[in-house]
Amino acid sequence: QKEVEQNSGPLSVPEGAIASLNCTYSDRGSQSFFWYRQYSGKSPELIMFIYSNGDKEDGRFTAQLNKASQYVSLLIRDSQPSDSATYLCAAMDSSYKLIFGSGTRLLVRP
Amino acid sequence: SAVISQKPSRDICQRGTSLTIQCQVDSQVTMMFWYRQQPGQSLTLIATANQGSEATYESGFVIDKFPISRPNLTFSTLTVSNMSPEDSSIYLCSAKYSPNEKLFFGSGTQLSVL
Numbered sequence A: 001q002k003e004v005e006q007n008s009g010p011l012s013v014p015e016g017a018i019a020s021l022n023c024t025y026s027d028r029g030s031q032s033f034f035w036y037r038q039y040s041g042k043s044p045e046l047i048m049f050i051y052s053n054g055d056k057e058d059g060r061f062t063a064q065l066n067k068a069s070q071y072v073s074l075l076i077r078d079s080q081p082s083d084s085a086t087y088l089c090a091a092m093d094s095s096y097k098l099i100f101g102s103g104t105r106l107l108v109r110p
Numbered sequence B: 001s002a003v004i005s006q007k008p009s010r011d012i013c014q015r016g017t018s019l020t021i022q023c024q025v026d027s028q029v030t031m032m033f034w035y036r037q038q039p040g041q042s043l044t045l046i047a048t049a050n051q052g053s054e055a056t057y058e059s060g061f062v063i064d065k066f067p068i069s070r071p072n073l074t075f076s077t078l079t080v081s082n083m084s085p086e087d088s089s090i091y092l093c094s095a096k097y098s099p100n101e102k103l104f105f106g107s108g109t110q111l112s113v114l
Helices: none
Strands: A011-014 A019-025 A032-038 A045-050 A054-058 A061-066 A071-076 A085-092 A098-100 A104-109 B004-007 B010-013 B019-025 B031-037 B043-049 B068-072 B075-080 B089-096 B109-113
Touching (some): A011 A019, A019 A085, A032 A061, A032 A071, A045 A054, A045 A061, A045 A071, A098 B043, B019 B031
Parallel strands (some): B010 B109
Antiparallel strands (some): A019 A071, A032 A085, A085 A098, B004 B019, B019 B075, B031 B043, B089 B109
């Protein structure tokens, strides 16, 4: 069974710190990976996607992919209280469907 | 990014009734999906809505319970039939422009079954 695993948290970091969110996946056939942010009571919002091994940066966000280790991470630099949300990791399978992890709740303390 | 309108945004329904959720995308998309998110849980894929043909359901979901229509490339409906309290959940419509592209979500429908 294809699975995406995330630590449920909460991950608590002080304002201005780097938040590091991690995710592992079981399907070696997965080629594309996505990070969504979900505020309470809202629908998921895509914030990053990555296809290739290595790092991809977009503003304060950096996604990292290591296909050999089947590991994906999201770094949030200069964390703000507004970043407090649940972060969902997703892997796209060979049928182009997204398999979601259970999410990590991030709390950024002012 | 796609603009996906979903309605109703929330509803409270009685046990045994059915609710149809509508999803409208602002432009033609190749793939549309329906997800469910139960309280405190992650997203579970219900089915892929196929244009002009029967939807493709994931394990644990059946057409009699969750009939889906997709008459064209921008519109789909999901019906939750013969509802029970266990169906209380958020139902999310999603779409992507091409198979290996990003997936966007509608605003969701919060369903409560009494």
